[in-house]
Amino acid sequence: MYKFLNFTLFVLLVFTNVYGQYKEESTYTGVGLPFFEYTYNRQFSNDYNKSSVYIYAQIVFDDITFVKSDTSGYDAEMEWLVAVYTDDDQLTFSRTITKKINVATFAETNSRTGYMNLKSEVPLDPGEYKFLLRTIDLTTNKTAQRRFDLEIPDYSDKDIALSDLLFLNSIEFDSLGMIKDYQPILSNNFTIKEGMFYLYFNVYSKEIKGQAKIHYKFINNKNKTDFDSTITKPIKSHITSHILKINKNIFTENKYDLEVEVDIDGETEKITKPITFFWKAVPNTLTDIDEALRQMVYILPQDSLSYYLDASLKEKQDFFKRFWKSRDPNPNTKKNELMDEYFKRINYANANFSSLSTNGWLTDRGRILIKFGQPDDIERHPFELESRPYEIWRYYTLRKVFLFEDYTGFGDFRLHPDFLHVEYQ
Numbered sequence: 001m002y003k004f005l006n007f008t009l010f011v012l013l014v015f016t017n018v019y020g021q022y023k024e025e026s027t028y029t030g031v032g033l034p035f036f037e038y039t040y041n042r043q044f045s046n047d048y049n050k051s052s053v054y055i056y057a058q059i060v061f062d063d064i065t066f067v068k069s070d071t072s073g074y075d076a077e078m079e080w081l082v083a084v085y086t087d088d089d090q091l092t093f094s095r096t097i098t099k100k101i102n103v104a105t106f107a108e109t110n111s112r113t114g115y116m117n118l119k120s121e122v123p124l125d126p127g128e129y130k131f132l133l134r135t136i137d138l139t140t141n142k143t144a145q146r147r148f149d150l151e152i153p154d155y156s157d158k159d160i161a162l163s164d165l166l167f168l169n170s171i172e173f174d175s176l177g178m179i180k181d182y183q184p185i186l187s188n189n190f191t192i193k194e195g196m197f198y199l200y201f202n203v204y205s206k207e208i209k210g211q212a213k214i215h216y217k218f219i220n221n222k223n224k225t226d227f228d229s230t231i232t233k234p235i236k237s238h239i240t241s242h243i244l245k246i247n248k249n250i251f252t253e254n255k256y257d258l259e260v261e262v263d264i265d266g267e268t269e270k271i272t273k274p275i276t277f278f279w280k281a282v283p284n285t286l287t288d289i290d291e292a293l294r295q296m297v298y299i300l301p302q303d304s305l306s307y308y309l310d311a312s313l314k315e316k317q318d319f320f321k322r323f324w325k326s327r328d329p330n331p332n333t334k335k336n337e338l339m340d341e342y343f344k345r346i347n348y349a350n351a352n353f354s355s356l357s358t359n360g361w362l363t364d365r366g367r368i369l370i371k372f373g374q375p376d377d378i379e380r381h382p383f384e385l386e387s388r389p390y391e392i393w394r395y396y397t398l399r400k401v402f403l404f405e406d407y408t409g410f411g412d413f414r415l416h417p418d419f420l421h422v423e424y425q
Contacts, residue, residue: 021254021350022292022343023191023278025335033144034078034135035063036118039186040150041166044204044239050123051152055082056184057118057133064101064116065139066109073104079136082120087128095120098138112334117183126154160212160264161204165273168198171243179241188273191280193251199244201271203262205235213263214242218275220253227251235264251277252287282317289316295346295361296323298371345370355411364415368393368402368423375402390416400425 028035038057045052059078066074077100084093101116108114118135129152134145155161167185174180185197203212211232218227227250233240254277261270283289293300293308293316300323308319324339325331349366350359360366369375375393382389389406391413400422404413415423 021276021278021288022340022347023189023280024340024344024347028144029060029063030112030334033063033142034059034137035144036133036135036146037186038133038146039166039184040131040148041164041184042150042152043163043202044155044161045123046239050125053122053124053150053152055120055122055131055133056186057135058115058186059118059135061103061109061111061114061116064109065137065142066103067139069102073102074106074109076101076103076109076116077138078116078118079138080118080120081132081134081136082122083132083134084122084124085130085132087130089130092129093122093124095122124152126152126156128152155204158204158269159206159267160262160269162260162262162269162271163202163204165258165260165271166200167275168200168243171198171200179243189276189278190248191278193248193277193285196245196247199246199258199260201242201260203240203242203264205238205240205264207265208235208237210235210265212240215261215263216244217259218251218256219259221255222253226253226256254278254288282320284317286313286316289313289320292320292343295343298367299342341373342370345373353413363413365391365393365404365413368415371423372398372400 026035026037036057036059038055041054041056043052043054057080061076064076064078066076069075077098080097080099082093082095082097083091086092097118097120099116099118103109103114129150131148131150132145133147134143136143153161167188169183169185171179171183172181182198182200190197199216203214205212211234213230213232215230216227217225220226227246229244231242231244233242256275258273258275259270260272261268277288279285279288279292283292290309293305297305308316311319324336327338328336329338346361349361349363349369353360353363353366353369355363361370372395376396377394379392379394381387381391384390387405389409391404393402393404395401401419402422403416403419405416406413
């Protein structure tokens with residue numbers, strides 16, 4: 001499949017010639033395993049001597065095996081294991097949860113938007129820990145697991161402290177206005193800039209007195225503040241929950257740092273959390289569709305690119321859908337493998353070849369990687385006495401070799417003039 005995909009993309013690039021961000025799905029989802037996304041959130045426990053780590057996970061229905069119910073609809077059953085080990089590999093916590101779910105229609109069993117939610121609370125002393133999360137589909141006995149390391153801070157000697165920040169889709173309150181339940185967002189990445197979400201965190205105060213001045217800022221990738229707000233709340237207990245409702249229409253860029261600073265009687269604590277906006281299938285804002293079209297410069301004729309950059313949002317979106325639909329190598333699948341591969345290469349180039357002044361997809365190495373994929377071999381020469389640092393990229397199947405030189409010594413790799421013609425052979 002991947003060889004075919006690379007060949008298809010290569011043909012498309014050659015014969016059509018000649019900072020929207022694309023959200024990639026994990027390669028482990030949609031392949032028959034109970035793959036899950038997860039997040040963790042460290043909160044303060046009620047006895048003030050431990051922390052409570054909340055683990056949240058979601059499995060899309062399409063990754064779960066359903067069977068016809070004896071009564072109505074379709075049933076599935078999952079087992080969820082959370083195990084925690086100390087830094088010297090001693091098991092300190094283990095919990096297994098079994099969860100059943102029923103859906104009404106067969107179409108729901110293949111849904112990529114419906115999901116089963118899993119949640120577990122782990123009380124832990126301060127220290128460093130290793131977490132193992134595992135799901136078992138009890139219908140097929142297939143499993144998936146994830147691991148991560150986590151440090152639990154010791155805040156016993158602090159006057160104030162902040163929990164982790166958690167993004168929520170929705171919140172349910174009881175009759176007294178206390179939080180009854182909530183639906184967490186498992187990623188810092190959002191796919192649309194419409195609607196709203198909640199920010200949730202707790203403030204710990206050793207003394208139950210005074211007021212907490214809570215300052216929020218969303219700082220974009222140009223180091224400018226797009227949202228700035230200060231709220232004051234009285235300290236009525238050692239732990240105070242705080243919720244901020246955020247409308248996504250305040251965001252104009254694709255990447256931000258959320259900064260929260262709390263001041264209680266001159267004592268301050270600050271925490272930051274990144275937030276990014278991606279698009280899936282078709283960009284839904286003018287900024288994102290324009291950037292996506294510009295990133296297609298390596299596969300679009302220049303006159304088409306110029307025409308649609310001046311078109312309306314709907315015309316751009318319709319063209320984008322037509323373009324990729326006509327080139328979908330397997331229309332029977334739910335995603336367009338060619339489009340997915342192309343924008344994965346864009347993302348890789350941005351992550352690995354960007355400089356302070358140039359996005360990675362606009363660099364020479366980025367362009368070659370986007371057009372021809374990952375090279376079969378990279379020969380690196382970072383420390384040469386009589387020449388600039390250089391890299392040699394070899395594509396054995398395509399019979400292409402490229403030489404990139406670092407002209408400034410700061411990672412500014414450019415395609416050597418003697419190899420310019422190779423790109424178009």
